[in-house]
Amino acid sequence: MLRALADCNNFYASCERVLNPSLQGVPIVILSNNDGCIVARSAEAKALGIPMGAPFFEVRRICEAQGVKVFSSNFSVYGEFSERVMAVLAEHARDFEPYSIDEAFLGFPDMPEAEARALGLRIRADVLQRTGITVSIGMGATKVLCKLANERAKTDKSSGGCLVVPYSPEGRKAFLAGVGIKDVWGIGSGLATRFRAHGILSANDLANVDPPFVRRLAGVVGERLALELRGIPCHEMQENPEARKSIMVSRSFGRSITHFDDLAEAVATHAARGAEKLREDGLLATSLVVFLRTNRHRVDQEQYQAQAEEVREFPTDDARIWCASARRILQNIFRAGCLYKKCGILLQGLSSASAVQTTLAGMDQSPPPERSRLMQAVDALNARLGREVVRPGSTGLTRPWRGKSDLQSGLSLHRPDQLPKVKDGPKPRLRFHE
Amino acid sequence: MLDKNAIIDYAPRLALALPLLDSRVAAGFPSPADDHSERKIDLNEHLIRRPLSTFFLRVEGESMSEAGILPGDMIAVDKAALPRVGSVVVAEVNGEFTVKRLDQTTEGQWCLRAESRHWPKHPFLQGNQFRIWGVVVAVVRRC
Numbered sequence: 001m002l003r004a005l006a007d008c009n010n011f012y013a014s015c016e017r018v019l020n021p022s023l024q025g026v027p028i029v030i031l032s033n034n035d036g037c038i039v040a041r042s043a044e045a046k047a048l049g050i051p052m053g054a055p056f057f058e059v060r061r062i063c064e065a066q067g068v069k070v071f072s073s074n075f076s077v078y079g080e081f082s083e084r085v086m087a088v089l090a091e092h093a094r095d096f097e098p099y100s101i102d103e104a105f106l107g108f109p110d111m112p113e114a115e116a117r118a119l120g121l122r123i124r125a126d127v128l129q130r131t132g133i134t135v136s137i138g139m140g141a142t143k144v145l146c147k148l149a150n151e152r153a154k155t156d157k158s159s160g161g162c163l164v165v166p167y168s169p170e171g172r173k174a175f176l177a178g179v180g181i182k183d184v185w186g187i188g189s190g191l192a193t194r195f196r197a198h199g200i201l202s203a204n205d206l207a208n209v210d211p212p213f214v215r216r217l218a219g220v221v222g223e224r225l226a227l228e229l230r231g232i233p234c235h236e237m238q239e240n241p242e243a244r245k246s247i248m249v250s251r252s253f254g255r256s257i258t259h260f261d262d263l264a265e266a267v268a269t270h271a272a273r274g275a276e277k278l279r280e281d282g283l284l285a286t287s288l289v290v291f292l293r294t295n296r297h298r299v300d301q302e303q304y305q306a307q308a309e310e311v312r313e314f315p316t317d318d319a320r321i322w323c324a325s326a327r328r329i330l331q332n333i334f335r336a337g338c339l340y341k342k343c344g345i346l347l348q349g350l351s352s353a354s355a356v357q358t359t360l361a362g363m364d365q366s367p368p369p370e371r372s373r374l375m376q377a378v379d380a381l382n383a384r385l386g387r388e389v390v391r392p393g394s395t396g397l398t399r400p401w402r403g404k405s406d407l408q409s410g411l412s413l414h415r416p417d418q419l420p421k422v423k424d425g426p427k428p429r430l431r432f433h434e
Numbered sequence: 435m436l437d438k439n440a441i442i443d444y445a446p447r448l449a450l451a452l453p454l455l456d457s458r459v460a461a462g463f464p465s466p467a468d469d470h471s472e473r474k475i476d477l478n479e480h481l482i483r484r485p486l487s488t489f490f491l492r493v494e495g496e497s498m499s500e501a502g503i504l505p506g507d508m509i510a511v512d513k514a515a516l517p518r519v520g521s522v523v524v525a526e527v528n529g530e531f532t533v534k535r536l537d538q539t540t541e542g543q544w545c546l547r548a549e550s551r552h553w554p555k556h557p558f559l560q561g562n563q564f565r566i567w568g569v570v571v572a573v574v575r576r577c
């Protein structure tokens with residue numbers, strides 16, 4: 001089987017650019033929630049040396065000096081583009097495995113190398129035309145080879161955005177020899193140092209090492225990497241990724257907070273969002289964990305972190321139940337006088353809502369799962385009117401603890417009042433005869 | 435006091451669907467129209483042939499008012515549709531989206547023209563002054 005990894009180039013920045021022509025050729029950075037750190041950069045911003053993950057305040061001056069456009073994350077827009085890109089990719093592939101918001105593995109029947117490259121270029125052109133998003137495509141016999149080919153496709157302009165790991169042994173050898181050991185997918189700096197100490201400097205060196213030796217050096221994970229580099233698949237395509245085991249919602253606060261009431265609103269907000277995610281995925285949960293911590297970087301302040309769990313007898317996706325539960329847990333772990341930086345919730349013991357109902361239809365004696373029509377009505381209203389228009393009162397009204405996202409583009413593909421605007425454009429001068 | 439059941443007794447409607455023909459009859463007498471019932475009109479399906487490549491934008495200008503595109507209209511724009519002479523297109527001009535009629539000059543060069551009483555009729559914005567973003571496939575306006 002031939003595999004491919006399709007990865008969107010500078011995905012968040014590209015989404016902003018598709019909907020805003022004034023960003024053509026302009027450096028763009030996207031900030032995390034609360035406008036804290038850089039989470040995405042356009043190619044131009046990378047070229048300016050703005051590092052990924054940098055706190056915004058550290059690079060603010062470069063951004064201002066260089067005319068970098070700065071945006072808060074707009075996940076509703078990125079999610080919509082992701083869905084569209086994934087749907088287009090899936091149309092082209094026999095097997096399809098979404099890997100992250102902007103990457104997917106594709107599987108195809110075996111085909112000659114030239115055909116593979118032509119197919120990759122076709123997919124790339126199709127995604128670009130239909131969504132405006134550019135993807136890079138790496139193709140090979142295994143996922144690890146796809147990943148390396150994808151990296152090369154991104155950096156090597158002559159690839160045209162699609163690179164196939166050469167089929168011939170000599171060709172593959174030359175390709176792998178050009179990949180440093182630290183650039184192999186899944187090899188961290190520690191492992192890379194250990195490999196180098198044994199003379200394994202490139203991906204090609206690793207592919208040629210005796211597998212048992214790699215196993216002694218780097219465990220099963222390392223051995224699998226070596227085999228994948230030889231073109232022997234160890235990581236299969238996962239058509240149906242494992243059902244998730246838990247749902248986490250957490251946020252850092254824009255500033256430190258101390259009051260119980262603020263924290264209570266924050267954990268209730270996260271619990272309500274968690275319950276909403278349960279309903280989106282048709283799941284129920286039986287347990288809730290609440291956690292909170294102070295600012296680790298402020299060693300001058302009192303440090304405290306805590307978490308506690310509440311387990312319910314019957315599963316539910318009802319926000320009211322989880323909000324109340326979150327408050328009870330918080331009462332147990334809250335310590336007055338601390339400056340809190342972050343809190344969050346974890347919903348566990350997940351089961352499928354439909355599966356529970358099936359067993360109930362049989363002989364089970366337990367009470368029905370608590371799926372309320374009120375929650376359905378709330379979801380329907382919010383789908384129509386916007387996120388969090390209807391929400392539990394315990395999540396707060398003014399919510400001073402909320403982070404700021406001041407630099408939102410304000411664009412939406414879902415809200416009729418926030419669609420991108422089409423203007424008249426420049427008006428030509430009248431000619432005499434008109 | 436409000437009847438509590440009346441409040442929670444709410445079934446969300448997920449898709450916008452207008453009945454073309456709704457012939458349910460009480461107590462089990464089959465309607466003679468049943469055999470002729472058709473699917474309801476789905477405006478999304480009716481207006482949008484390629485949902486993956488179609489985006490909604492909001493019109494602010496009046497330069498296409500004689501083509502039936504008014505300020506405040508929502509337009510559906512298909513990025514994958516092939517622009518032809520005579521297509522109404524959304525193009526990028528000077529860092530903005532603009533909607534115009536796509537045309538070709540006598541020399542065979544692509545150009546855009548407005549369609550409005552207040553705008554000159556001659557084509558402007560030739561060749562390299564614009565880039566086509568997508569083709570307008572529908573106009574949505576509330577009356």
